Amino acid sequence: MGTAAIIGSGLIGQGWAIVFARAGWSVRLYDSDAAKAEEARTLVARQLRTLHDHGLAGDPHAILARVAVAGTLEAALADVDYVQENTPEDLAIKQALFLRLDALAPAGAILASSTSSIRASLFSRDVPGQARCLVAHPVNPPYLVPVVELSGAPWTTPDVIERCAAILRDVGQKPVVVRREIEGFILxxxxxxxxxxxxxxxxxxxxxxxxxxxxxxxxxxxxxxxxxxxxxxxxxxxxxxxxxxxxxxxxxxxxxxxxxxxxxxxxxxxxxxxxxxxxxLPAADLHERRFWRDERLMRLLRHKQQAEEEGR
Amino acid sequence: MGTAAIIGSGLIGQGWAIVFARAGWSVRLYDSDAAKAEEARTLVARQLRTLHDHGLAGDPHAILARVAVAGTLEAALADVDYVQENTPEDLAIKQALFLRLDALAPAGAILASSTSSIRASLFSRDVPGQARCLVAHPVNPPYLVPVVELSGAPWTTPDVIERCAAILRDVGQKPVVVRREIEGFILxxxxxxxxxxxxxxxxxxxxxxxxxxxxxxxxxxxxxxxxxxxxxxxxxxxxxxxxxxxxxxxxxxxxxxxxxxxxxxxxxxxxxxxxxxxxxLPAADLHERRFWRDERLMRLLRHKQQAEEEGR
The missing domain is CATH 1.10.1040.10 (N-(1-d-carboxylethyl)-l-norvaline Dehydrogenase; domain 2)
Incomplete structure (x- = not known):
């Protein structure tokens, strides 16, 4: 077990916090808007109860106790093993942020972005530690859909890809490796x-x-x-x-x-x-239908887990 | 409930026999090779026991009792409501057969082909009752994968398409309508x-x-x-x-x-x-893996049924 910093506390960041904490990791949740990070932790708590009810997470209190809100980026990154960035899809924001992540995170930590549309070679081009930067693109919500696409820049080392995959497997995800940069990855x-x-x-x-x-x-x-x-x-x-x-x-x-x-x-x-x-499906029912979808995803996931345990 | 004639007793024919008999229909199974039809009925019996074990079929004996082997095409077609053809993917065979089906089946019966590659307009072109001919393309095995693609010729009447869809829904399938002929249908x-x-x-x-x-x-x-x-x-x-x-x-x-x-x-x-x-997956394990796949499909189907019963 290690410590993960989750940078950006929107839906994707909340999802990653659940994934890591559920698997026993310590999580530092950071947002440039501190109130948003506190609110995100409350939303994580609510989602953990639902997952627990579906047999998809252990004791919600114990898991939530592993999620801490960090007041500064420095505090979020101190001694972490893994960083998952979840800021808006804006190249300039990510370029500036990855410079700071690289300056502040321990030398061995992996720096991953959740971006679905920006290549690692673009946001990590000017980063001194560019060899440890890559995309780890999840599907929303990552605690229900396990696949994560790993896509490094040409300078990302194979060792970083391998360690990232090992960490993600360790927390229950299914990493797949995109061997060369390509628009849209695989999914x-x-x-x-x-x-x-x-x-x-x-x-x-x-x-x-x-x-x-x-x-x-x-x-x-x-x-x-x-x-x-x-x-x-x-x-x-x-x-x-x-x-x-x-x-x-x-x-x-x-x-x-x-x-x-x-x-x-x-x-x-x-x-x-x-x-x-x-x-x-009337427009007024779209919002409610998303809860139905997540409910069905939870049941499907539980079904798959049981089928895999009982099958060969 | 009605009576269905299943023409051709290979895997697809057996699958259709299970679908109709499971839903309470009477089934006449016909094959130009009578021994094959008898063997097919034995295979149907075995599959029904497996489906029953997975909660996907009622009493196997009662269902099997509704499946009769017909010695002649005439006997298979007497008084049927629905005909499903499952012979090899050979246009000449289907053209000749649909002429006979049309001559022998009651006037109101629908004449459907399981073909995945031959257009209804080709095999029904010279059939006097061409208005009641169409493709009803299943996925194998149809008792586990419910979708059926209905694709009529330009002369197939809308009423025939509608009645065919109603019959298939009645036996638990999910018919979809292909509105104009197109290679590969939708799936x-x-x-x-x-x-x-x-x-x-x-x-x-x-x-x-x-x-x-x-x-x-x-x-x-x-x-x-x-x-x-x-x-x-x-x-x-x-x-x-x-x-x-x-x-x-x-x-x-x-x-x-x-x-x-x-x-x-x-x-x-x-x-x-x-x-x-x-x-x-070594080549030697391919055969066994197909049983694993069908087992997983059965579990998935049961899961979906339960989720739909309990969901909104």
Whole structure:
């Protein structure tokens, strides 16, 4: 167990505080607005009770006792093993902050950013300790969705990537390594590819928004919740994945040739998506529906844990 | 409750027999090779016991009693309400068979094909009763994965599509309607879009096969097992799906512009995929792993049923 500094106390920062403290780490929560950090700790306490009720966290009081609000950046970083930065998606802010993190954190500490859109090579370019800087991009909320994408700059050392992965595995996350910098990392690239085809199909009227959703949640998405796309096709041909590619590449190449048009992403097509969704879920219910989603995620996570414990 | 004729007794035919009989329908199972149909009924019996053990089917004996092997096509089709065809993916076979199905089945019966690759307009073109012919494409096994894609020819009447959807909902499936014929329907087009990007990322060395799989099973695939891609993004921006498109279209357009190269689908790139998978799962274990997958699907399905019963 170690000590993690969580810099920035918004939703993502709160999520990371839960992840580390739940796993037994000491957490220092810092925000340039001290009142926000105190409020964040209260929100963490509330979320811990919910997680405990779902069998996804131990004693909430004991966990919360490991989360301290730090009054200064210096105090947050003293003797930490790991730093997770969660400030707004603004390059200038991150560049300035990483200079300070590098100056104040112990030499061995890893400096990770939650950014989904700014490359490590951009925010760490002028940092003396740039070798220990990287992106550790979580999915929100990280205490329910375990994957974390690690993406270093060309100068981030392999040792730092490995130690970061080990720490994240230690606190129950599933780190994946992005070997070279690329826009969208892996997750948003895969999501984007599927979304763009979903948008094309909806725009061109091949199916309703509801039916496209059903095709995933009652079809494709079932296996993908416990096997990746490669594992899935590996079992869908007698001889495994190479056999699958040999059998079906003709169909997928032919389909792929018709999947090149960029969907509209705006205008009447998106107004139609919006109208179809609001028919199913009025705007006034969006907020409440997010609690429903998190409740379902918690149940799913518990289900997966049990299935993995009992399965081979 | 009605009577369904299942034509062709391979894995898909067996799956449909289970779906209809489990829901209380009478099933006539027919195969041009009578011994195969008898063997199929034995396999259905075995699968029903497993489903019963997982809380996914009632009394296996009572269900099996509703599955009769028909000795002739005439006997299979007498007085049926619904016909599901499951013969090899061969246009000539299906064209000849649909002429016979149309000649022998009661006038009101729906004639559906399980084909994943042959358009209804091709196999029903010369059929006098072409208005009642359509594709009802399941995912294997249909008793564990509920989505069924309905794709009619231009001459299939809306009434037939609606009645087919109603029947499939009645037996517990989730029909989705493909409004115009298109290669790959919806599911394989969505899967293809994601697979092609996954292949590109693996080929170009951005991540390992294992890490790409983890990005889905520990990330993207969690929500997609109970919400579709549109429902997901609808909750990922404060104002709903139109707000999401406005905020993130720049990122997805930019990513999309770099997702146009067709992946190799063969040669050294696929050999590398195969090698990475075989390191995790030796070829000798592929067969056994499919039982593990079905076991996990059964648990997941039961989990979803419980979550939906207890949720709002």
């Amino acid at each position: 948003n690239r895969l999501q984007g590819a599927l979304l763009q085809e979903a948008l094309r199909l909806a725009e061109e009227g091949y199916a309703s928004v509801e039916d496209i959703d059903a095709t995933v949640k009652d079809g494709l998405g079932l296996r993908w919740s416990f096997m990746g796309p490669f594992e899935t096709i590996d079992l869908n041909a007698p001889g495994g994945i190479a056999d699958y590619c040999a059998r079906y590449n003709g169909m997928y190449r032919s389909i792929g040739a018709s999947q090149v048009r960029e969907p509209a992403w705006q205008g009447p097509a998106v107004a139609d998506l919006e109208a179809q969704r609001r028919e199913r | 394989n087009r969505l899967q293809g879009a994601l697979l092609q990007e996954a292949l590109r990322l693996a080929e170009e060395g951005y991540a390992s096969v294992e890490d790409i799989d983890a990005t889905v099973k520990d990330g993207l695939g969690l929500r997609w097992s109970f919400m579709g891609p549109f429902e997901t993004i609808d909750l990922n921006a404060p104002g709903g799906i139109a707000d999401y498109c406005a905020r993130y279209n720049g990122m997805y357009r930019s990513i999309g512009a770099s997702q146009v190269r067709e992946p190799a689908w063969q040669g050294p790139a696929v050999a590398d995929l195969e090698a990475q998978r075989r390191e995790r």
